Amino acid sequence: MPPEGLDQLHHRQPERHRHPLRQPLGDDRDQVGPRHQERQRQEPDDPAFDPVWSAAADLGAVVFIHPWGCSLGPRLGAHFLGNTFGQPAETALALSHLIFGGALDWHRRLRLLAAHGGGFLPAYIGRSDHAWAERPDARGCAHPPSAYLRRVWYDALVYSPQALRHLVEVVGSDKVMLGTDYPFDMGVTDPVERASAAGLPAADLTAILSGNAAALFGIG
Numbered sequence: 001m002p003p004e005g006l007d008q009l010h011h012r013q014p015e016r017h018r019h020p021l022r023q024p025l026g027d028d029r030d031q032v033g034p035r036h037q038e039r040q041r042q043e044p045d046d047p048a049f050d051p052v053w054s055a056a057a058d059l060g061a062v063v064f065i066h067p068w069g070c071s072l073g074p075r076l077g078a079h080f081l082g083n084t085f086g087q088p089a090e091t092a093l094a095l096s097h098l099i100f101g102g103a104l105d106w107h108r109r110l111r112l113l114a115a116h117g118g119g120f121l122p123a124y125i126g127r128s129d130h131a132w133a134e135r136p137d138a139r140g141c142a143h144p145p146s147a148y149l150r151r152v153w154y155d156a157l158v159y160s161p162q163a164l165r166h167l168v169e170v171v172g173s174d175k176v177m178l179g180t181d182y183p184f185d186m187g188v189t190d191p192v193e194r195a196s197a198a199g200l201p202a203a204d205l206t207a208i209l210s211g212n213a214a215a216l217f218g219i220g
Contacts, residue, residue: 008068044094045101045140057109062153062216065094066115083186092119096128099148102140111216112151115179117158122149122170146170153216155179156195156208157188164198173204177212 042048056063070076070086091114098104098112121128128145131138141148149171157179158164168176178195181187188194195208214220 043097043101045097045103049103050106053103053107053110056111057107060111060218062111062113064113064115065091067091067094087186088116088119090119091116092121095119095121095152096145099145100128100132100138100140102142104148104151105142111153113153113155113177113216115155115157117156117163117167117176117179118149118152118154118171122154122167123163125149125170150175153177153212157181157191159188159194161194161198164195165200168198168200168204168208173200173207174212176208177216178209 053063055061067087067090070082070090072082072086072089076082076086095112095114095118104110125146128138132141132144152171153175154167154171155178156164156167156176158167164176178191180189180191182189192209196205198205200208
């Protein structure tokens with residue numbers, strides 16, 4: 001069945017979504033962002049989110065991982081760093097919580113789509129694997145973190161041909177799909193040309209431009 005809409009989950013109020021995704025929340029839903037800093041944060045591997053992930057998996061819904069603003073503090077307040085550094089860092093942090101916290105072990109059918117090419121996580125996954133091997137407190141998941149990367153889908157908007165080739169090498173060409181970030185200022189108007197510039201095999205490029213999204217969302 002093709003997708004019917006996009007809704008927003010609140011990471012500080014997971015109890016609002018214990019019967020999630022089955023009906024729209026309406027226009028009164030909160031937005032997640034720095035203005036909520038004073039409220040207690042619950043990370044996505046918190047057990048409070050288990051009913052949400054279970055419902056998403058049961059329904060075959062796709063959970064899009066994308067930060068709303070940046071929660072990493074005033075050091076990122078200058079030079080647009082809250083976006084250029086903070087947004088990919090937030091994406092990588094959310095994925096890391098889901099992986100290290102064991103959520104992807106418990107919810108094996110959960111389908112995640114990560115913005116920003118997964119942030120910094122695919123590029124530096126070796127450090128996560130090392131921590132998992134060396135530190136008991138980093139072993140909340142059953143397998144090395146790199147084993148979970150191919151269970152997630154990613155957008156291809158990583159801004160350079162080299163970065164896209166590396167993302168495909170790490171996660172597989174069947175897990176990457178076109179991204180634009182339209183209509184925001186970090187978006188691009190030539191996403192197809194940018195993906196093509198990576199020089200990937202024709203079958204991989206076709207999958208990234210259309211086939212992977214069609215398969216994930218049940219289109220066509």
